[in-house]
Amino acid sequence: MSGNHDAAESGPAARVKALEQLLTKKGLVDSETIDKLADTYERKVGPRNGARIVARAWTDAAYKKRLLANATAAAAEMGFSGPEGGHLVAVENTDRVHNLIVCTLCSCYPWTVLGLPPVWYKSFAYRSRAVSDPRGVMRDFGLTLPDNVEVRVWDSSAEIRYIVLPKRPPQSEAMSESELADLVTRDAMVGVAEVAPPSKTVSRRARA
Amino acid sequence: MSRLEELIAVARLDPDRVFSAPWEARAFAIAVRLSEAGVFSWDEFRAHLIEEVGESDRARTASGTAGDAGEHYYEHFLHALERLLEAKGVVT
Numbered sequence: 386m387s388g389n390h391d392a393a394e395s396g397p398a399a400r401v402k403a404l405e406q407l408l409t410k411k412g413l414v415d416s417e418t419i420d421k422l423a424d425t426y427e428r429k430v431g432p433r434n435g436a437r438i439v440a441r442a443w444t445d446a447a448y449k450k451r452l453l454a455n456a457t458a459a460a461a462e463m464g465f466s467g468p469e470g471g472h473l474v475a476v477e478n479t480d481r482v483h484n485l486i487v488c489t490l491c492s493c494y495p496w497t498v499l500g501l502p503p504v505w506y507k508s509f510a511y512r513s514r515a516v517s518d519p520r521g522v523m524r525d526f527g528l529t530l531p532d533n534v535e536v537r538v539w540d541s542s543a544e545i546r547y548i549v550l551p552k553r554p555p556q557s558e559a560m561s562e563s564e565l566a567d568l569v570t571r572d573a574m575v576g577v578a579e580v581a582p583p584s585k586t587v588s589r590r591a592r593a
Numbered sequence: 594m595s596r597l598e599e600l601i602a603v604a605r606l607d608p609d610r611v612f613s614a615p616w617e618a619r620a621f622a623i624a625v626r627l628s629e630a631g632v633f634s635w636d637e638f639r640a641h642l643i644e645e646v647g648e649s650d651r652a653r654t655a656s657g658t659a660g661d662a663g664e665h666y667y668e669h670f671l672h673a674l675e676r677l678l679e680a681k682g683v684v685t
Contacts, residue, residue, distance in 0.1 A: 397671055398616040404675065405623060407684060414626050422622035427612055490643045492666065501611040501621075505600035508663025509650050514597065525597045543636050571608070 426501055434465045435498035435548055436569035440562045442475075443553045453477060456548065460498055467497030476539060477550040478576070483530055485523065485538045485576035486547045487515035493541035495548050499571055506575065516540065526577040549576040556582045600663060617667035624674050633677055641673035 408414045438460060442449035452459040456475040460466065473495055476484040488494065489512050494502040505511050514522050519536045523529070530536065539547045551573040557565060560583065572578035594602075604610075612618040628635045646669055678684045 397620075397668055398614065400671060400675070401616040401620045401623070404678075404684070405619065408623065408627070411683070413630060413632060413683070414623060418626055419619060419622045422625055423615075423618035426621060426625075427618045431609060491639065491646045492642070493639070503604045503608070503611070504613075504663045504666070505597060505604055506663070507666045508597065508600050509653055510595070510597040510600065511663070513650070522597065525595055526601055543639050 426496075430467075430496060431500035432498075432569075432571035432574060433566070434460070434463070435495070435571070435574045436566040437562075438463060438465070438475075438498060438548070439550055439569045439574065440566035442550055443565055444562045449550075452550065465497050472545050473498065474539075474545055474547050475550050476537070476547055478552045478579075480534070480552075482535050482537060483576065484547070484549045485515060485519050485536060486541060486549060487512060487538060488541040489513075489516060490542075493543060493546055495541075495546040498548055499574055503571070523577055526572065528578055549574050551576075551580045554580045554582040556584065612667070614667075617670075620667055620671045620674060624670070627678075632683060633681060638673065638677055641677045642670060645669035645673045645676075 405414060405416070405419065409416065438452065438456075441463070442452050448459065451462070452475045456473040457466075459475070460473055476486075478484055488506075492502055492507045494506065511522065516538050519538050520530065523536075541547055551569065553565070554568065557568065560568075564583075568580050568583060570578060570580065573580045612621070624638060627633060628638060646666075649665065649669060675684070
């Protein structure tokens with residue numbers, strides 16, 4: 386790696402470029418594959434897969450049972466499996482229990498169903514408070530739960546990644562599975578929000 | 594406004610954004626590709642990432658002013674990747 390000691394080459398963009406060139410020379414990567422992977426994770430893998438799983442669980446009782454028993458298999462059944470390994474576990478929100486997901490050590494997150502995590506998920510502010518003050522964290526997101534709801538916090542790891550199965554919102558009885566999927570947000574599947582009733586989410590659906 | 598609230602506000606401006614610069618996406622893609630190719634396992638990479646993030650957290654706790662690992666995440670990610678590849682003897 387000539388030029389490695391050049392001060393101008395010490396920024397992260399230059400380091401990535403130098404690393405990619407070296408790995409290409411060694412035959413370990415090629416730029417076409419890297420282009421494709423980068424594009425996939427930047428644009429194509431998002432929370433939509435998770436939203437489809439949630440909507441199906443809301444409308445198909447047998448699927449919901451399979452999802453809660455083995456979410457890895459239930460996701461694979463819909464064609465969603467990915468490179469991050471480990472088991473996917475779905476935790477269900479009810480009138481009595483609300484679930485919240487964090488990775489206190491780094492950033493474990495179910496990419497396959499939720500895409501890559503947002504900055505706040507990786508932040509010290511979120512990771513350090515989600516376990517000690519989950520209700521305070523949820524209030525920062527604008528979610529205040531009644532005192533009689535039990536809050537369960539799930540710390541993700543390399544072995545287990547979680548997805549929250551949110552509560553189906555009121556006034557959604559007549560909606561189809563795909564319309565329901567449009568209501569489901571990433572934040573709801575992490576547990577920092579609830580799924581809003583249809584009337585309130587019209588403006589958000591366009592970006593799904 | 595808490596630190597977390599600031600980050601939430603930023604995320605709401607552009608909820609679909611997962612990388613803040615092209616190099617972040619490339620560093621991520623390189624790590625995924627090398628793990629797929631068996632150069633290292635994702636668990637090995639994760640162990641290095643945890644170390645990097647942990648160092649950042651400790652520095653932040655100690656000084657109260659250091660940057661948050663959330664915003665500097667891919668710098669930690671890149672450093673973890675470089676260190677792992679050095680440990681594996683892939684780069685020197």
